[in-house]
Structure formats: structure tokens, C-alpha cells
Amino acid sequence: MLKLKYSFQPVTLRESKGYNRHLFAGDGVRQGHLIYAAKMTHIQQASHEKIKVLDGIVPQELYQELINVSHSIEWKYWWTTDSNTAMRYWHHEVGHGGKENAEDVSDRVERHPIAAFHLYQTWLATHIVPHGARVLRFYLNAHTYGTDGWPHVDSSRPNELTTVLYLNEEWYPEWGGETVIFNKAGDIAAASMPRRNRLLTFPSHWLHAPRPLHKAFGGLRVVLVVKFALPTEAWDDIARNAGIAELVRFLDNSGSGAVTHSGRSLLTHLVGTCRILQSRNADEDVCRAGLFHSIYGAPITHCTLALDRIAVREQIGERAERLAWLFCVLDRPRCWSESGPLLPLAQGGSIEVSAREIADLRLIEQANLDERGTHRRRTPEIAV
Numbered sequence: 001m002l003k004l005k006y007s008f009q010p011v012t013l014r015e016s017k018g019y020n021r022h023l024f025a026g027d028g029v030r031q032g033h034l035i036y037a038a039k040m041t042h043i044q045q046a047s048h049e050k051i052k053v054l055d056g057i058v059p060q061e062l063y064q065e066l067i068n069v070s071h072s073i074e075w076k077y078w079w080t081t082d083s084n085t086a087m088r089y090w091h092h093e094v095g096h097g098g099k100e101n102a103e104d105v106s107d108r109v110e111r112h113p114i115a116a117f118h119l120y121q122t123w124l125a126t127h128i129v130p131h132g133a134r135v136l137r138f139y140l141n142a143h144t145y146g147t148d149g150w151p152h153v154d155s156s157r158p159n160e161l162t163t164v165l166y167l168n169e170e171w172y173p174e175w176g177g178e179t180v181i182f183n184k185a186g187d188i189a190a191a192s193m194p195r196r197n198r199l200l201t202f203p204s205h206w207l208h209a210p211r212p213l214h215k216a217f218g219g220l221r222v223v224l225v226v227k228f229a230l231p232t233e234a235w236d237d238i239a240r241n242a243g244i245a246e247l248v249r250f251l252d253n254s255g256s257g258a259v260t261h262s263g264r265s266l267l268t269h270l271v272g273t274c275r276i277l278q279s280r281n282a283d284e285d286v287c288r289a290g291l292f293h294s295i296y297g298a299p300i301t302h303c304t305l306a307l308d309r310i311a312v313r314e315q316i317g318e319r320a321e322r323l324a325w326l327f328c329v330l331d332r333p334r335c336w337s338e339s340g341p342l343l344p345l346a347q348g349g350s351i352e353v354s355a356r357e358i359a360d361l362r363l364i365e366q367a368n369l370d371e372r373g374t375h376r377r378r379t380p381e382i383a384v
Helices: 060-072 106-111 115-127 235-253 266-279 284-291 309-316 318-329 355-371
Strands: 052-055 074-081 084-093 134-143 160-166 179-182 188-192 198-203 208-210 221-229 342-344 350-352
Touching: 060 115, 060 221, 106 115, 106 134, 115 134, 115 221, 115 266, 188 198, 235 266, 235 284, 235 309, 266 284, 266 355, 284 309, 284 318, 284 355, 309 318, 318 355
Parallel strands: none
Antiparallel strands: 052 198, 074 084, 084 134, 134 221, 160 198, 160 221, 179 188, 179 208, 342 350
């Protein structure tokens, strides 16, 4: 009988036998100015809104750097899951937090010599998880053909979130390797292929597993896993962030990533303004209006996108679109000194605006100015 002996010594990915690095030639994700763009994918047989799949969401330069890192780090082949210790796979630890860890390990990630890990942690904290979330674990796993995954949970605690970023240059369905998430009956509730720049998030206490790889695949299926402890009742914030991601992809496809605004791209400014409104508990329409607040042009910045109002209304709704349009056509900041209902237009004349709309527009203006760092410019208080 032939016996195989494993050394359990760290090796680099390039030293791993059978590794075949694939060159990325495009997978439907546009290169260049993709800042925060993402596309919500409807997961086949998904049965719960707490499972999210976001495609193309990580900034391209950061994502490519993470892939490059995965090609050069040391991998240890002996890691196991508690549900079946006979199942071994490749692992690289970053945060050094165990399965039952409840302490924040973000400072360990910040001190790691590979800067891309810290940058990714910061990006997740800014764009995906709610304020106050704690990093409990941060590591990379990898599977080759023959290293089968096993159903397991990441935590027994209910208010924790697992984020899985697939670090693969390309992927084909015939290679297998999808992540499956089970419902309470043991049936597959959701499945996600490990596509390039795909982020999967789900509750950490839900049963899940990586499916086996086909022998036709000769490399490593790599995932970067970061797990968070969430503030109480934070799932609504995560769902809202995922919904916004689809709108950001729409804006990026409309050219906002290529338009300059305050020394950065317009898309970066729009996303930042929306995030500020979210942090201030503005309602959904106001947040969406903030995300689109400069698309029709503005008296100061002149950042205009070739967007039809009807198309925008279909994306964000009638109220949010009207707020975004008003923000672009009003004579700012002169209009803020008016009490309404008639406010001056930048091109002359005036328009009737409700008291609620004035209040919403002032919230958007404050977030707009704060995002640009002009804290000395404040809009007047309003009483409604």
C-alpha cells in the first residue's frame, strides 16, 4: 500500500505541487475606477435575507494586492475543523483569534507586516459592517483537490458575522468548490461559487461548508475570512449596506468613477456622503438621495452625469430622486437662508419645496460638506 507522508511545514503557494496560476482576462468586472461598486447576486435557493453575495465590491487595486499576497505567504497544511478533525486543509493565520474568541483582534491585524490585510480590514469596517463591530478572527484558508471541506459553524453565538472573500483569478463551474449554507432542516439554503472578487457574508452560527474541488482544478481555492461581533440589532444596517451596493454599481457604470470631484472621483464622494447619512440614521430615501446628490450637476462643482431622471427614479424611487434633483438645481448655499416654500433656483426663478424636503436637503448638504472636510461651513438650523 502506498503511503503518503506530509511534512506539515510551511510552503509558499508557488512551491505547492500542481499549482497553475491563471491569468485574469476579465470576468464581467470592469477594471480601473471601481471604487466601491458592487452587484447584488440573487443566490440560488436563498431563503434568508441575512445571506449576502456581493460581486466586484472590493476596490480592484486592493483586491489584486490580496491575490498577490496569497501567492507569496506561507501556508500550513494541517488545519482542521472541530466538526471533523480528520479533514485537513491549508491555512494562514493573521489575527490569531480562536473559534471561541470574543476579544477584538483588529490591533493585531494593524500590526501585521503585510499592509494589505490592514487596508482590507479598514475597508470592511468602512463599507460593510456597522460602526462598533469587533474583529474576532482574520485568516486565510485554501483547499486543493482531495482536501474536502466539512459542514461546521464558525461560532455558537448568534450576533456574529462571517465574511468570505474569494481570492481566485478566475473560476469555472466544473471546478466545483462552491460554499453551501444549510437551513435548520439540513437542506441547502444557499450556494455561492468562488468567483473573482466575490464577497459572501452570513451569520457565523449557521451551518456551512466548502464543497469538494474537481480533479480538473490544479491550484488552490483561496478564501480570506474575517469574522465580526456585531452591535445589538445590527442586521438591518448590513442589509441596507448591501442594498446600497447595487446602486453604487449603477453609478459606476454611469461613469461616476471617471469624473473628478474635489481631487477624487465623484463616486468616492457620493459613497462617502451616503455613509455619513447612514451613520446619522437618516431614512432610506435621504440616504439614497445623498448617494445621487450631484449626478445632475451642481452650481459649484459642475459634476454632471448623462443620466435620465426616469431611469434614476426607477433605481432609487420618486422621493429620493426628487431630492437629488432639487439638490442639483437649487441655488446653494443662498437657498438655505430662505424659509420656503419658495426656494431660488441656480438658473433663475424659484420652485416650491415642502418643509420636509427642505429639512431633508439640509441633511444632505451637511453630509456633503462634512464628507469634503469643509466643517467650517454649516447650514442653518431648521425648525419644522
